[in-house]
Amino acid sequence: MGKIIPKDIEVVVGSYGGVGTTFFLDFIAQFKKTNHPQDEDKIKHLGMPPVSFNKNVRFVYIYGDPMEAATSLFGRGMHNYQSKKLQRDQEAVNEPIPLDLSLEDYAKAGVDQFQFRRHFYNWYQDYLIHPTLFIRYEKIWEHKEEIFKFLDLPISELENFPKKKERRSKLADLPEPVLSGLDTMYGDFVKELDEIGECVLRGEEYTGKRSHALCSRNVRIAIRREIGEAINERFPSIYRKIRDARAALK
Numbered sequence: 001m002g003k004i005i006p007k008d009i010e011v012v013v014g015s016y017g018g019v020g021t022t023f024f025l026d027f028i029a030q031f032k033k034t035n036h037p038q039d040e041d042k043i044k045h046l047g048m049p050p051v052s053f054n055k056n057v058r059f060v061y062i063y064g065d066p067m068e069a070a071t072s073l074f075g076r077g078m079h080n081y082q083s084k085k086l087q088r089d090q091e092a093v094n095e096p097i098p099l100d101l102s103l104e105d106y107a108k109a110g111v112d113q114f115q116f117r118r119h120f121y122n123w124y125q126d127y128l129i130h131p132t133l134f135i136r137y138e139k140i141w142e143h144k145e146e147i148f149k150f151l152d153l154p155i156s157e158l159e160n161f162p163k164k165k166e167r168r169s170k171l172a173d174l175p176e177p178v179l180s181g182l183d184t185m186y187g188d189f190v191k192e193l194d195e196i197g198e199c200v201l202r203g204e205e206y207t208g209k210r211s212h213a214l215c216s217r218n219v220r221i222a223i224r225r226e227i228g229e230a231i232n233e234r235f236p237s238i239y240r241k242i243r244d245a246r247a248a249l250k
Contacts, residue, residue, distance in 0.1 A: 107181030
């Protein structure tokens with residue numbers, strides 16, 4: 001679901017996970033007010049971009065090979081936690097990935113329980129209402145200057161940007177059945193990302209504007225969420241009745 005964020009946030013960085021979002025946020029947060037690098041504000045992996053009424057806000061969405069992202073999340077034991085995040089607030093929810101499920105069994109099942117593709121297109125297209133730079137993780141270092149200019153970061157800090165680290169888990173190290181299963185699951189999405197490119201600015205027409213958000217589907221969803229959370233906080237029994245009634249109508 002959508003979320004309305006504080007107006008003082010200048011830069012929002014989002015992703016579907018497993019693509020180095022935290023290190024990027026840690027660096028940007030030295031110069032700009034950002035969403036929380038450790039996701040304590042629950043913005044970094046929202047299923048759709050949040051709504052801001054700061055007309056100068058800038059968004060960055062980091063993406064990468066979904067096969068590598070899934071491998072990274074399983075390798076760090078984050079698969080259960082991350083799948084819960086990415087399914088949060090969805091109306092149609094798959095079961096989160098079990099904590100004890102192995103990457104081998106996940107690849108064999110062939111079901112994208114992270115829902116990477118849906119997450120990406122929610123930000124890239126379906127709910128886009130803010131200027132957003134879409135950058136492929138592996139190519140961040142080749143586009144540092146573009147990122148700095150887009151976010152209005154001091155160029156003098158360009159050389160202090162963190163050095164690229166090699167991934168601990170690599171696709172080439174995976175057994176063939178696992179690689180084949182992941183390719184079956186994510187192969188088409190990998191091709192779509194390759195066609196999109198490695199650094200793409202979208203929503204530029206929204207620069208300096210706020211009025212466009214007022215009539216967007218995204219902001220309507222965000223407002224409903226804010227109202228729902230307020231009701232739940234003050235009148236939890238009423239909120240549960242409303243939630244159950246909505247579920248019964250589906």
